[in-house]
Amino acid sequence: MGKITNQLVVNTHIFSADSLTELKKRMKSIHLKSGEYLYSEGEMIENMYFIIEGALTLYKSTEDGKVLTLNYYESGDLFGGYVSNGSHGAMENAKAIEDSTIGIIEKPDIELLQWQNRNFAIEFTKWVSYSQTLTQTKLRDLMFFGKNGALASALIRMKNTYGVHVNGVWEITKKFTHDEIACLIGTPRETVTRMINQLKKDNLLTYDKGFITILDVDGLRTICSCEDCPVQVCRL
Numbered sequence: 001m002g003k004i005t006n007q008l009v010v011n012t013h014i015f016s017a018d019s020l021t022e023l024k025k026r027m028k029s030i031h032l033k034s035g036e037y038l039y040s041e042g043e044m045i046e047n048m049y050f051i052i053e054g055a056l057t058l059y060k061s062t063e064d065g066k067v068l069t070l071n072y073y074e075s076g077d078l079f080g081g082y083v084s085n086g087s088h089g090a091m092e093n094a095k096a097i098e099d100s101t102i103g104i105i106e107k108p109d110i111e112l113l114q115w116q117n118r119n120f121a122i123e124f125t126k127w128v129s130y131s132q133t134l135t136q137t138k139l140r141d142l143m144f145f146g147k148n149g150a151l152a153s154a155l156i157r158m159k160n161t162y163g164v165h166v167n168g169v170w171e172i173t174k175k176f177t178h179d180e181i182a183c184l185i186g187t188p189r190e191t192v193t194r195m196i197n198q199l200k201k202d203n204l205l206t207y208d209k210g211f212i213t214i215l216d217v218d219g220l221r222t223i224c225s226c227e228d229c230p231v232q233v234c235r236l
Contacts (some may be wrong), residue, residue: 001164001171001173002173003162003173003174004162004164004173005074005075005161005162006160006161006162006163006231006235007076008231008232009160009161009231009232009235010074010075010076010077011073011076011077011078011079011127011130011131011134011232011235012050012076012077012078012127013232014123014126014127014130015120015123015124015127016119016123018119019117019119019120019123022113022117022120023050023078023105023113023120024050024103026105026106026109026110026113027050027052027103027104027105028103028104029052029101029102029103029104030101030102030104031099031100031101031102032054032056032096032099032100032101032102033096033099034096034097034098034099034100035095035096035097036095036096037093037094037095037096038056038094038095038096038102039081039090039093039094040090040093040094041060041061041089041090041091041092041093042089042090043089043090044089044090045080045081045089045090046081046106046107047080047081047104047105047106047107048078048079048080048081048104048105048107048110049078049079049080049094049102049103049104049105050076050077050078050102050103050105051073051074051075051076051077051078051100051101051102051103052075052100052101052102052103053075053100053101054075054096054098054099054100054101054102055072055073055074055075055096055097055098055100056072056073056094056095056096056097056100056102057069057071057072057073057094057095057097058070058071058073058079058092058093058094058095059092059093059095059183060091060092060093061093066186067183068183068186069180069183069184070092070135070138071236072097072161072236074161078127079094079131080105110124130232130233133233134233134235137229137233137234138153141153141154141224142185142186144225145223145224145225147185147187147191147195148195148223148224149223149224149225150185150186150187150224151181151185151192151195151196151199151223152220152221152223152224152226153224153226154181154184154185154236155205155212155214155220156217156220156221156224156226156234157234157235157236158172158174158176158212158236159172159214159217160231160234160235161174161235161236162174162236163214169213169214169215170213170214170217171211171212171213172211172212172213172214175209175210175211176210176212177210178192178193178196181196184236202219203215203216204216204219204220205220
């Protein structure tokens with residue numbers, strides 16, 4: 001089974017079809033090979049980016065090599081550096097993890113569209129608020145419920161983003177290495193390996209060559225004190 005992304009969690013769900021059409025009219029597209037960077041930390045950006053095809057990851061890194069993955073973005077997702085003050089560079093790296101086609105919308109075009117189209121302006125404001133809520137819930141899970149809770153939360157987000165319900169279990173259709181999971185929750189790979197082995201012993205999941213099957217979602221929800229957020233918020 002190839003990777004399947006749940007279209008319910010695409011972060012442009014807030015926009016109407018007409019608004020997305022208007023947004024797409026203002027895009028110019030570029031192509032990235034897997035492993036290429038759209039931008040890097042410190043680079044000055046004020047554009048918005050729409051993934052037409054492919055996938056990117058946003059992450060922060062430190063001089064000593066530590067990495068924290070902030071987001072996975074798939075086809076139909078919108079993200080970028082739209083800010084009112086362009087005096088600060090990007091706070092993260094944006095890297096293609098598949099061959100990707102990216103639509104670029106420049107800041108003046110976003111501002112003009114908001115001025116011309118009241119509905120788009122309202123939807124864009126809601127989108128900004130939604131993006132902030134998504135970030136806040138991820139930080140909450142990392143900060144308040146320990147490494148086990150952060151891992152359980154990440155697994156639930158994987159299920160919501162890439163999961164397929166088959167015979168009473170959830171198969172995660174995207175492959176995740178222990179290193180990639182470690183970057184999602186900011187902990188060493190060895191710790192992730194130990195926690196996954198314990199979850200396997202507890203019959204909460206199976207892990208086979210990078211592919212995860214969640215056997216007991218409620219068990220994971222208990223570990224991370226799940227607040228049953230909407231799937232659009234509980235995504236990678």
